[in-house]
Amino acid sequence: MMLVLKILLFGNAEERKILEEALLQPLKKYKITFDIHNLSNPQKFMKNYLFKNDYHLIVMCSDGNTKYIFKSCSDTPLIHVVTGIMSFPPTAEEIDDKLMRNPELASFFSPGEYTVTHRDCTRKISHMDIDYIRRDNDKTIIHLTNGETETTSKNIGKVMSEINREYFAKSSPGLFVNTRNIYKIHNSSSRDYKTVELKSGAEVPLKSIYFDKFRDAYSLSVARVASLKVLDD
Known part of the structure; x- marks a missing residue:
């Protein structure tokens, strides 16, 4: 209902x-x-x-x-x-x-879902429950906000073509972050990387060369550029 x-x-x-x-x-x-x-x-x-x-x-x-x-x-x-x-x-x-x-x-909310199908079962995952998605060789691992993971035999290119890209932005090679679950972005000791902290507490790398496109994708998805601040630890 x-x-x-x-x-x-x-x-x-x-x-x-x-x-x-x-x-x-x-x-x-x-x-x-x-x-x-x-x-x-x-x-x-x-x-x-x-x-x-x-x-x-x-x-x-x-x-x-x-x-x-x-x-x-x-x-x-x-x-x-x-x-x-x-x-x-x-x-x-x-x-x-x-x-x-x-x-x-x-x-x-009606955020949409991503369906993962295995031989014996099908699981529908709300986009809002996904923290980030990463490549694992030819497979793809979906990391959820509750700490669980779901692995699919599809490569990450196939997964990203099927999922609602309004939610996800590329943060480094083979890794896409749910922009709606971002809490902070931290500078790091490396010039090449920053760190994305998610609301769940998970942290993933953000390669500096992707930062501008990542910021733009974030602002388009939640319309709040001002709140995406890079915070010094």
């Missing part, structure tokens, strides 16, 4: 319009099915919406900032609430980092 992200925008008409325009593109980009409702009445908001879990995400303008609330949504009592603040209007980088990448939205 397809999950629908129920969103409530709270504020005056102008504020809600600004918030909706800011949210529409990233929601569509990440292929999240959503349903947006609007509300301007403070009393109704406090009484009927703030303390109930009818909506997964509430976004509002308050005190010159954008405030958001993620809530669990089920027939059971409210389990947890996640809150945060962005600027108003929120930037594309803030929305990507604080909303689109928030674990609370994980079940609403």
